[in-house]
Amino acid sequence: MITITVCVGSSCHIKGAREIITRFDELLKSHSLEGKVELKGSFCMERCGEGLNWQINDEPLTSLDVEDAVKTFRDRVIEAAQG
Numbered sequence: 001m002i003t004i005t006v007c008v009g010s011s012c013h014i015k016g017a018r019e020i021i022t023r024f025d026e027l028l029k030s031h032s033l034e035g036k037v038e039l040k041g042s043f044c045m046e047r048c049g050e051g052l053n054w055q056i057n058d059e060p061l062t063s064l065d066v067e068d069a070v071k072t073f074r075d076r077v078i079e080a081a082q083g
């Protein structure tokens with residue numbers, strides 16, 4: 001199981017955290033990977049100034065915008081979960 005944690009604190013929320021979760025969820029469903037990847041929200045990760053913050057398991061990631069996060073998710077999570 002891969003755990004994805006998306007910061008939904010106010011700064012990340014304004015930058016599109018909700019949309020990231022929606023887009024990640026759609027990708028998991030379209031690839032039938034809901035049972036392999038868990039999506040969670042988290043309070044502020046205390047990296048607000050850096051961009052949209054989220055994690056793959058314990059690895060901290062920062063994305064510039066929603067599309068950047070979706071690209072990383074496709075490359076890192078969808079590929080890994082399918083393998």
Ligand code: FES
Nearest residue numbers: 007009012045047
């Ligand atoms: S609100 Fe996301 S890191 Fe602070």
